[in-house]
Amino acid sequence: MLLIGKSTILNSILGKEMFLAKPSVSEVTRKVDQATNHFLNIASNPVMHCIDTPSFNGQLHDPSRVNEIGALLTKVAAGVDAFLFVVKCTRYRYDNTFHQTLQTYQSMLTPAFWPKVIIIFTHATPEILPAAESRIPLLGWAREIQESFQLASPPMTVFAMDSVRFPYPSGGAQEFWEALMTLDANTEPYCHRPFLESFGNGIAVEGYVQRIKGYLALFEPSFFEEQAEGQYKENEHKKKKESRFSIFRKSTNASSKGSSSSSPTLPRSSLSMSNPTKAPGSPSESATSPAIRGRSPT
Structure with missing residues (x-):
């Protein structure tokens, strides 16, 4: 019987051998890889x-792995339709290692990724998982995740078998497809913006914020620059508005104080609309303050 892990599951989805997979208890995938097919x-x-x-097996805070996943997400402009968490069905306990792994992903991707999560239990063959009742403890994983991370609903769960011995639809591909279509119909694709904003605001795996920020900036340098420039422009615009309002208030106060005189005059300020004593060669009357430019005198 073939052992089925992450790479084998993806090969089953694509219908051909596109990812390296072999019968081994050790990790086969050493770096981020990708493939496309019908x-x-x-x-x-x-x-x-x-x-x-x-996987993060014992390497939850490995910056190189976090960097790779982060760099990849910055390139997935169209968004991610599903995050697949692959777990061997003989692992009955929802333990601290798996919980910490999920916490790491939540730190990286923000809680926005949860609606796109599908848990796939592999090796769900009749020999290993003989009856429907055997799936009940595993379905409890989804409920534990829901409670631990305070989710509105538990993640979707799929059981997968060796696609050679149990081809479509009995091998789990049909279950996976139905789960994927359900997510597609009810949720928007996960885009990389929450991930970038998470690291941009310093919410990240402790100890690697600066490294990862710099790495992401390598792919989208404009993101952080635009953020800073936008903040600067917003502050400058706010200052100008406050300054103009202050001038207007001063002008109004000065006007009200001089209202008792027999011949009222306009206050000498940048809001003046006319200059009755214009000297030869002085600027044209149309060169008024930006605050009133374009208005016609009443």
Whole structure:
């Protein structure tokens, strides 16, 4: 029987061997890899863009792995339709290691990624998972995740088998497709903006904020620059508005104080609309303050 892990699941989805996979208990995927093909390798089916990432097994704070995933997300402009968390079905306990892994992803991707999560339990063959009742403890994982991360609903769950012995639809591909279509119909694709904003605001895996920010800036240098420039322009605009309002208030006060005189005059300020004693060669009357430019005198 073939062992099925992350890479094998993706190969099953794409219908052909596109990711390195082998019967091994050790990790096969060492770096982020990606491939594109029609679902189940049938030309009439939709095109699937699949990305295979290394697991975090004992390397939750490995900056190189976080960097790779972050760099990849900055390139996925169209968004991500589903995040697949692949777990062997013989692992009955929702333990602290898995919980910490999910916490790391939430730190990187922000809680915006949760509506796109699908948990896939592999090796769900009749020999290993003989009856429907055997799935109940595993379905409890989704409820534990919901409670631990205070989600509105539990993540979707799919059971997968060896696609050679149990081909479509019994091998789990049908379950996966139905789950994917449900997510597609009810949620928007996850875009990389929450990820960038998370790191841009310093919310990240502790100790690697600056490194990852710099790495992301390598792919989207304009993001942080535009953020800073936008903030500067907003502050400058606010200062100008406050300054003009202050001048207007001073002008109004000066006008009200001089109202008792027999021949009222306009206050000498930048809001003056006319200059009755204009000297030869002085600026034209049309050169008024920007605050009133374009208005016709009443």
